[in-house]
Amino acid sequence: MSPGPAAPTPRAPAHAPSRTHPEKATDTMAKRIDVSGLTAFYGGHRAIDDISMSVEPRSVTAFIGPSGCGKSTLLRTLNRMHEVTPGGRVEGKVMLDHEDLYGTSVDPVAVRRTIGMVFQRPNPFPTMSIYDNVAAGLRLNGDFRKKELDGIVEKSLKGANLWNEVKDRLGKPGSGLSGGQQQRLCIARAIAVQPQVLLMDEPCSALDPISTLAIEDLIGELKSRFTIVIVTHNMQQAARVSDRTAFFNLSAVGRPGKLIEIDDTERIFSNPSVQATEDYISGRFG
Amino acid sequence: MDLSHTSPAPTAPPPTPPDSDPSAVKGRAVHPGDKIFRGLSRGSGITLLVIMAAIAAFLTYRASIALSANSANFLTAFEWNPQGDPPAFGIGILAFGTAVSSVIAMVIAVPVAVGIALFISHYAPRRIAAPLAYVIDLLAAVPSIIYGLWGALFLVPYLDGLTRWLDRFLGWTTLFEMSNPGSPARSIFTVGILLAIMILPIITNVCREVFLQAPKMYEEAALALGATRWEVIRMSVLPFGRSGIISASMLGLGRALGETMAVATVLSPGSVFTWHLLDPGSGTFAQNIAAKFNEADEFGRDALIASGLVLFVITLLVNGAARYIIARRKEYSGADA
Known part of the structure; x- marks a missing residue:
């Protein structure tokens, strides 16, 4: 990651309006993603090959496919987290509305402020309180008055359906929460900075079924405000939460992953146009 | 060290009736290897404490000889003249x-x-x-x-x-x-x-x-x-x-x-x-x-x-x-x- 010249463009629209009209801004924030000819490498290894697809705003798009098919890698290219891995390299284009995220004048740090991410294992900062965890991203963006910060923290925790459970212990460390609560805390932390897109990398795979249900409900609520991309190994989950589903596959271990098809979730799970998709979702994989 | 007594216990087939082959499950409650190792590690720990105590005792004893004859305040004085009279x-x-x-x-x-x-x-x-x-x-x-x-x-x-x-x-x-x-x-x-x-x-x-x-x-x-x-x-x-x-x-x-x-x-x-x-x-x-x-x-x-x-x-x-x-x-x- 080399901090290139600062590109105010992706960052400014995310925050300039949100400071003054938070409610109004949320309605117009979600953006569409267009991926074209995207290839990602780990050193010499080609992880995903020539992927082109679109992600609609204010909808949930699920990435499914067998392990190693590159769905997490693709997700990480969308907020330029892939290149943080040693040897990580990307070719191709990712457009956020009309802006190429891999353009020469784009600052990857600014991209990540615009596109939030939730990880497989809940990772609230263990040294920070619940409040500070939610405020962490905001504090990176500069000065907020205490009162302003209080408001955003409360709104974000409410948005993550966590407020009622933690409002009496905002000063306690986030690591004291249950796994499901920690994951919702991470979601609150991600949405506090008003991102335009929310990426979720198997957000429920470390959680029990009840916590999973809570997160899935939350995803259903958040999609009215954000563009959401979720990677999941759980096909029932993809069917439950997503509007569109992309199926990825690889021809053999060590070969690059490819996009097989992307379509409305209903169609993928009832009548997919490619045989491999049907084989995978019906369990006849391989 | 006789390890042969220790080996049957972990490898013995678990569900044998008690009377068919008593040696498979019966054995000494304390194995010699365990005993020796426990003795060694405990001894090492005790030795360390003894050495620390010996150092402290030596320093304290010799220091007390000097301090009892010291005419200046040991902790605050800015001179070092133990040969003096009085030191x-x-x-x-x-x-x-x-x-x-x-x-x-x-x-x-x-x-x-x-x-x-x-x-x-x-x-x-x-x-x-x-x-x-x-x-x-x-x-x-x-x-x-x-x-x-x-x-x-x-x-x-x-x-x-x-x-x-x-x-x-x-x-x-x-x-x-x-x-x-x-x-x-x-x-x-x-x-x-x-x-x-x-x-x-x-x-x-x-x-x-x-x-x-x-x-x-x-x-x-x-x-x-x-x-x-x-x-x-x-x-x-x-x-x-x-x-x-x-x-x-x-x-x-x-x-x-x-x-x-x-x-x-x-x-x-x-x-x-x-x-x-x-x-x-x-x-x-x-x-x-x-x-x-x-x-x-x-x-x-x-x-x-x-x-x-x-x-x-x-x-x-x-x-x-x-x-x-x-x-x-x-x-x-x-x-x-």
Whole structure:
């Protein structure tokens, strides 16, 4: 990651309006993603090959496919987290509305402020309180008055359906929460900075079924405000939460992953146009 | 050691009726191997305690002989004259010199060491980080007499410019005032700089280990929020490594407090107390013992041992404080995450 010249463009629209009209801004924030000819490498290894697809705003798009098919890698290219891995390299284009995220004048740090991410294992900062965890991203963006910060923290925790459970212990460390609560805390932390897109990398795979249900409900609520991309190994989950589903596959271990098809979730799970998709979702994989 | 008795127990087929083959499940409750190993490890632990107690007892006994005959206040007197009649000696100069040189060393070494450790763990490309870490390791392996020779023959003449500069611009603080500008810098200030170099490797190495163990998941969390590299380090590496930095610093402090040969080689000791850190003079506990032990008589040695006892206690307190700080921060240390 080399901090290139600062590109105010992706960052400014995310925050300039949100400071003054938070409610109004949320309605117009979600953006569409267009991926074209995207290839990602780990050193010499080609992880995903020539992927082109679109992600609609204010909808949930699920990435499914067998392990190693590159769905997490693709997700990480969308907020330029892939290149943080040693040897990580990307070719191709990712457009956020009309802006190429891999353009020469784009600052990857600014991209990540615009596109939030939730990880497989809940990772609230263990040294920070619940409040500070939610405020962490905001504090990176500069000065907020205490009162302003209080408001955003409360709104974000409410948005993550966590407020009622933690409002009496905002000063306690986030690591004291249950796994499901920690994951919702991470979601609150991600949405506090008003991102335009929310990426979720198997957000429920470390959680029990009840916590999973809570997160899935939350995803259903958040999609009215954000563009959401979720990677999941759980096909029932993809069917439950997503509007569109992309199926990825690889021809053999060590070969690059490819996009097989992307379509409305209903169609993928009832009548997919490619045989491999049907084989995978019906369990006849391989 | 007869191990054959131990082997049937773990490999025996579990569900055998008790009467068919009693040897499969019956055996001695205590195996000889276990017994021997337990004895060895317990013995090692006890030996360590005995040695510590013996050192403390020896120091206390010999020190008490000297202290009972001392006519000055041992803890506050600024003279060292055990040969006098009556004998009068105190650790004032030594305590001041030890404290000041250690503080100078820590002020210089800790930030630099943390910086080097962060560079190795989070900034440098791998092909630079590995050799650099190796060089730092080598620095730790250099014997302290070599540092002393280097300090006396290289550092002292080359610090001349710096000491003159400090005298000119910071002389008003008294601390950096030189009574005799241009005299060789065989002072407590030079000792502090030399000690900083000597404790740099141990602080760097411990910090580097701790920083490398900082969980990647929190660094990714910070990155995904749009943190720059420095912000990632501030949010997820430094908080995780805080107790490590403290314990590393304490280890360095322990070495600085007790360092003998290098200090004795560089410092020209003086028996007159001075606030002027750039002037020759002052001394440290360890340096004082090394410099005076050979020519001291029986009583003089007891007096030196009394000062050694103080150093021993200080070192114990430093380590205790480090452990207390680390233990107090446990809830936030991230160790449970």
